[in-house]
Amino acid sequence: MLDFAINPFLKDHASWVDLFEQVITFAQKPKFFYDDLKFLKIDPATGSMTNMDEKLTRGVYQSGNAQKFTTDLNLDGDDILYIGDHIYGDILRLKKECNWRTAMITEELDEEIAQNKKAEPIILEIDTLMRQKEPLENQLTDLMTLKYEKTEPVDETQIDKLQKEINDCDAQISQLIKQQQSLYNPNWGQLMRAGNEESYFAYQMERYACVYMSKISDLLQLSPRTYFRAPRRPLSHEV
Numbered sequence: 001m002l003d004f005a006i007n008p009f010l011k012d013h014a015s016w017v018d019l020f021e022q023v024i025t026f027a028q029k030p031k032f033f034y035d036d037l038k039f040l041k042i043d044p045a046t047g048s049m050t051n052m053d054e055k056l057t058r059g060v061y062q063s064g065n066a067q068k069f070t071t072d073l074n075l076d077g078d079d080i081l082y083i084g085d086h087i088y089g090d091i092l093r094l095k096k097e098c099n100w101r102t103a104m105i106t107e108e109l110d111e112e113i114a115q116n117k118k119a120e121p122i123i124l125e126i127d128t129l130m131r132q133k134e135p136l137e138n139q140l141t142d143l144m145t146l147k148y149e150k151t152e153p154v155d156e157t158q159i160d161k162l163q164k165e166i167n168d169c170d171a172q173i174s175q176l177i178k179q180q181q182s183l184y185n186p187n188w189g190q191l192m193r194a195g196n197e198e199s200y201f202a203y204q205m206e207r208y209a210c211v212y213m214s215k216i217s218d219l220l221q222l223s224p225r226t227y228f229r230a231p232r233r234p235l236s237h238e239v
Contacts, residue, residue, distance in 0.1 A: 030093035
């Protein structure tokens with residue numbers, strides 16, 4: 001496949017194999033990250049394979065394991081950035097078994113970001129209505145506390161009025177949420193969110209991927225010396 005996808009566009013190399021120090025095929029992920037599979041040396045010219053126990057050098061290999069790969073290259077796990085597009089086979093299992101750095105490729109992010117921008121005015125409307133609703137709910141809570149817990153007389157008309165205003169806000173918010181959701185996939189909605197919470201996919205990606213992007217060429221916008229630093233995220237009690 002790479003003979004047809006890459007070789008016709010090469011100018012300074014005879015084959016795509018020349019672009020890499022080591023090429024590993026049939027790695028049997030995720031076993032590659034935790035098992036002790038042996039490397040086989042491949043002759044690219046004939047396709048023949050031979051058993052190999054010595055130190056890895058430049059060449060094409062089949063199978064193998066991450067521990068030997070890291071050791072033979074005299075690297076620490078932090079020195080390796082593994083780029084994959086499968087949350088379990090590439091990222092999650094690797095992060096649990098190795099200490100390599102991980103980068104997740106999620107092509108759907110481009111579309112999700114574009115739809116998020118379209119949804120921004122709707123979200124602002126929802127936030128405005130929520131800010132209007134919260135003090136009404138607090139007032140209603142105070143009145144209901146007086147009525148049922150402290151058994152004090154309250155203005156029932158005020159209670160009815162507050163409930164109506166809250167219901168009106170809820171009706172408007174409900175319509176806006178439907179309008180927002182219509183911008184995304186009709187079957188599963190947003191990729192990275194489930195309502196106000198992160199989706200399970202987003203949770204796994206945030207936890208196990210050091211960085212993530214829609215395509216590997218996104219890295220070309222950055223200097224190779226870029227240091228990625230995660231911002232401090234507040235805990236619930238800090239908000």
